[in-house]
Amino acid sequence: MTTVSLGEPTEVTGEYDPGGRVVDARPRRIGTIPLEVDLRNTGDKPLSVASVEVDVLASTRLDRCGTTTRAGTGRIGAVYTVRLPVADVDGQPAPKPGVVNTPSDFTLDGGETDWMEITVGPDSQSDVVAQLFAYRPALVLDDGSRIVLPSVATISSTGIVGRYLAAAKTAAPNAAVKKCAAEAVDRIDEAARLAQLRTPPLTELRTAYATLAGRR
Structure with a gap:
């Protein structure tokens, strides 16, 4: 028997690489939303999970609305349970x-x-640009059988989302900002349609951008 839920925001070990030749990569904590899987072995023999399988259903960048942000060469990466190739x-x-x-x-x-606590995120991403993606996880048991878990729509990382939300609160709702917010809402909704679960930071960002765009 399996019960799945989204956990509280947590941080995983990661690093920041400025992308230059002067400063080397340095440690950083990266915020994420874990997937918590409660497992009950109703049999009398051990149950072993051989691997965690993640099927990436959709992936795109999400621009920050309300402020001009130029994505530099800085990159962040973290030791997620499943690190997704980019x-x-x-x-x-x-x-x-x-x-x-x-x-x-x-x-x-x-x-x-x-x-089990499962974290999923990109192997590398910009330190200022959020990445929106939907994925379907599964547990592959040692006998080859699979336990398919609910699909998830999420955004990485929670720290970047916090900066997006701050910008949205002070943004002047001009035509450019409304267009940016409307496009972001469309992208979020497209990913959400593929998922059974939506992480709270993604929901909060959608609400903020829908308000900016004058939409529900």
Whole structure:
């Protein structure tokens, strides 16, 4: 038996690479929303998760509305449970559509209940541009069977989203800002249609941009 929910915001170990030749990459904590999976082994034999499989359904960048932000060469990356390979999308790295398998050593004895925390994020992304993506996770057991989990629409990272929200609060609702916000809402809704769960930061950002765009 399996129960899945979105966890509270957390931080994972990561690093910031300014992209220059003078300063080396340095440690940074990266904010994310974990997926919490409660597992109950109703059998009498151990249940082992051989890998966590993630199918990236959609991926795109999301521009900040209300302030002009130039994406530089700075990049952030984190030690997520599943690190998604990236490709160039509109001049920025974003998770590539497709399936990623990451080995796991999670084991649950017969009759026991325990939980897994799964974090998913891009292997690399701009430190100022948010990445919106939807994914479908699954647990692959050692006997080859799969436990398919609810699909998720999310945005990375929570720190970048915080800066987007701050900009939205002070933005003048001129034509350019309204256009930016409307396009962002459309992209968020497109990703959300592919998912059964939507992370709270994504919902909050959609609400802020819908207000800017004069939409619901």
